[in-house]
Amino acid sequence: MPAAAEDERVRVFARIRPPQASTLTAAATTKRDDRRVTVSNPTAAISSRREFRVDKVFDATATNEDVYLGVGAPILDAVLAGCHGSILAYGQSGSGKTYSMLNDDGDVAAAGIVPRAAVDLFKRVRFDQAYVYDIAISMVQIYNETAIDLLTNSGASLKATQRKDGAGGFELADCEWRHCRDAVDLLGNFRRGRTNLIYAETKMNRHSSRSHCVLLVRVNRVSRAASSSTDESTGCKLYTQLQGLLTIVDMAGSERAKKSQSQGVRFNEATHINGSLLTFGNVVHALAEKQMHVPFRDSMLTKLLESSLSGRSRTALIVCVAPETEHAHESITSLELAARCMRVESRPIV
Template sequence: MMKKAVNHSRVQVVVRLRPVLDEAEIDVEPCVRELDGNSLEIFNWRNNKETLKYRFDAFYGKSSSQEEVFESSVASLLVHTLNGQNASVFAYGATGTGKTHTMLGRPGDIGVIPRSVQKILSVAKSESATWKYSIQFSYLEIYQERVYDLLVPKNHDLQIREDRDRNIIIPSLAVKEITSYEQFQKYFIPASHNRYQLCISHYTKMFTLLVTKVQQAEPFRKLTGKLLLIDLAGSEDNKRTGNQGIRLKESGAINVSLFVLGQVVDALNQGLPRIPYRDSKLTRLLQDSLGGTAHACMVTNIAPEERNYMDTYTTLNFAAKSRQIVNKPFTRESTEKPSRVTLKRKASDEHRPSAPAKKMASQESTPIVNARVNVLKQQVLQPFLSPILRKHDHFAESVVSRLENLERNILNHMKQPVQPVVPPPPPQENQQDILKQLKKCREQLKEVQQQNQRLTKEKTEEEVLTSDCLFQRVPLIKKKSRSKLGTRCDEPSYSGCSQKDRKPLSAVNGVSTDVQFVKIIPECNSVSKESNDALDVSGTNWTVKLNPELQEKHNAEILNVINSGTVKQLKSLQSIGEKRAKLIYDWRQLNGQFRSIEELQRVNGLTRKTVESIVKNNLLSKVVFQ
C-alpha cells in the first residue's frame, strides 16, 4: 500500500452549550456567555470582577441544532475519509452536558453517527458507476479499562494490538458490512442496548466506520479510509456527587482514564519524546486522533448552570490545550486490478502452422532456412526442442545439431531401466555379537534399577531437613530419627511438671530466644491449647506462626510508604512494579490516602490475592535480608 503524505492538520475544537434543563433556573443568569460564533466567556472564580475569554473553531449556543453542528464541523471530515484518510470525531465533557445527544441524538433528531452513515452511503450510491464501495463498521465500549464488543457480545476483555503499519486494531472485534441505512439500523439499534450497565454515562462508546473504494477503470486505484466516532465517558467530582459503591469505582476508573488523556495532551504540547498512550485503553484507541495520522475534531459539551461552573472551567481549559495538537494524516492508496478484467492470450503457434511457412517462403533459400525446415518436419523425433526451434529461426546449423544431439541423449537415457539399489545383508557373525551386547546392556540396566530402589527406600526412612519457614535467626533443626528425639525428650519429662518447672524451648533443643516475627509452637496431645508456650517433647508435629505485634508494625510501615511515597519509592516495595506503582499513586491523588492495606483492592487492577502477595513478599524480604 502506498502512503501519500498531506499537510499537517490541527485538531479542530468546537464548543456546544446545552440549554437549561431545570425550569426553575431558566431565569437565572448562566455562567457562560457567547461573544460571537467562535468565542465565549465565563466569570473568573478567583476574581468576580473579571471574566475568562476562550476562542475556538466554532461555538454553538443553546439554540443550535443537530444539523448545524454536523454540517459545519463534521461533514468536512467525511471528505477525508472518502479520499483514503483517517478522521475522528469525539465528544468530551462532564456528565450530563449532552455528549450522547450530540453523537446519537433521538428519533426524529439524529446525531453525528447516524448522519455520517447516511452521508457516506449517499456518496457511495452516487459514485457507483465509477467506484466500487465497501462500507463496514464496528461498535465497542470501554468500561472500567475493559473493552467489550457491542455487535457480538463476548464475556471477556478484548485486546488492543498494533499491526506492522502501526495501525491500532482489535483482532477479535466483530465487523458488519452494510449497503443501506436500513441495514445499518438493523445492526446498530440492538448493539446500542448491549451495554454493560443501564446508565450510558459510565462508559466510552466507540463507533468505527471503514470505507474502501476501488476505481472501476484504469489505473484501478484503491483508497482505504477510517472514521472514528467516539462518545467519551463523562467526568465527575466524587466529593460533590457523593458516589458510593459500584458508582464510585466506575467514576474512579473514568477519571483515571481522563487523567491519562490530559497527560497525553500535555506531552504532545510540550513535545516530549514519550507520549503515554499505553497507560490507558482510551488513549490507546485515541492514538491516531491525538498526535497521530487522522483529521480530528473534538466537540466539547458544557452546561450553563452555575452549579456546574467548575466542570465547565476545567473542560474549557482542556479544550484550549487540545486545540494546539497537530496531526500528520496521509492517504492510503494502492493499485488493484479487478478480478473480472482478464487479458486475452495470443493463439499458440501450434494452432497456426501456416505462420512459419509464410515467413520462410518470404525469405531467401539459405542453409539455415533449410535446416529450420528439416527440424519442423521431424517433430516426432524432437518433442522437447521443436517449440524452441520454431520460435527462434535465427539459430545456426551448428547450434541446431548440438541441440538435436542433446535431446537424443536425454531420450536414450530415459529409456534405460533404473535398477533399485539393494543394500547387502549384514553377516550373521555381526548379528550374534549385537545380540550378546544387547543382552548384557539389559542386565546392567536391571541392576541399576534395583540399586535405585534400595537407595530410595533407605532415604525415606531418614527424615530430611525441615525448613518450612526460612526466617532469619531461626536455626533449621535436623532430626536424624524419631527414636533419638523420643529418648532425648524423655529425660526431662514434662507430663507431670508444673508451669514453673518447665524449661523454655531454647533450653531443650538449643534454639536462640532472639527470634523475630515468628514463634515456634509445638502441637502436643498432652498439652492444652491455653499453654501454648509449653513444650511437650512427646509430640512430633511443629508449626510456625507469625508474631502478630511485629506483623502489625510491619504493615504500618508498608502503609506509610504507600500513602506518602513517590512512584519511585513505591517501586522499591516487593511485588510492586512500574505499572502498579502508577496505579496506586494516581488513585491516591484522586481519592486520598489509604486507611489500611486492604483498601489497595479498590485500585483498578489489584485483586485480593495481589494485595496479600504484596504484604507477604515484603514481610519475607524484611525478615530474610534484614
C-alpha cells in the same frame, strides 16, 4: 505557544447545552461570538471571568444538524478521500455529549452525528459511479478499562494490539466487523450495539454513560476502471484502492464524587472514567507541548485514540459544556483542555 494552522491541527469546537428548565440563575458559560466562549465563576474564592477561543462555538440555539454540517461532514470528506477521520466528544457528565453524537430517538431533526453520518455516507456512495465501496462497522465500549464488543455482546474482553496497517497506534484485532449494504443496515447494527452500552442514574445525570463508546466505520473504495498499470507476473490490470476509517468516540463524562454522590459500583465506574479522562488530558498536554514521551499506553481509551491524535488523522474534538453557574469549574476545566487541543498537530495521510 500559538495554535498551529487550522488545516494542520485538531479542529476544536465548543457546544453549550441549553439550560435546564429548573435553572433560574443567569448562565455562567456563554457564547461571546462564533469563536469565543466566556465563563464567569462568581463562586470561586476570587470571582473570575475566563475567555476561550475555539474554531467554532455552538450555543443553545444550535441544532444537531448544525453540528453535523460544521463538524461531521468535513471529517467524512477526509474519510472518503482515503484518510483516517475522527470525531471525539469530551465534557462533564450531563453536558450533552451523547445527545450530540449518538442521539437516535426517532426524531429525525434531533438525530446525532452517527445517524447523520450513516445517511450521508451512503448517499454520497450511491451517487459515485466511479468506484465500488465496501463499508463495515465495528462498535465497542471501554468499561472499567476493559474493551468489550458491543456487536456480539459476548462480554469477553478484547486485547489492544499494535496496528498492522501502517496507521500507527493500537487496534482491537478480535472485534466484530459487520459489512453494511446501506444506511439502514449500518444503523441497525449501531442500534443493536447501543442497547448493550452501560448506563446508570447518578445525581448529576439521569442517564449517565458508564463507559466510553467507540464506533468505527471502515470504507474501502476500489476504482471501477482498470488503471494503466499491469501486473507483470499475471498480465492482469491493477486497480486503485483506498481505505478510509471513521472513528467516532463518545467519551463518558467526568464527574466529581461530591456532586454525583456515586457509591459502590457507580463510584468504581467513576474512578475508572476519571482516570482514563485524566490520561486523555495528559496525552493532549504532551502533544501540545511536543514532549518526547506521550502516555498513550496509560489507558485503554488513549491506546485506541493514538491513531486519532498522533498526527495522521483529520480529527475534530467537540467539547460540551453546561451553562449553569454550579458547573462553571467543570466548564473551565473542559475548555482549558480544548485550548490545549488547538495546539495538537494533525496532518492526515492517504
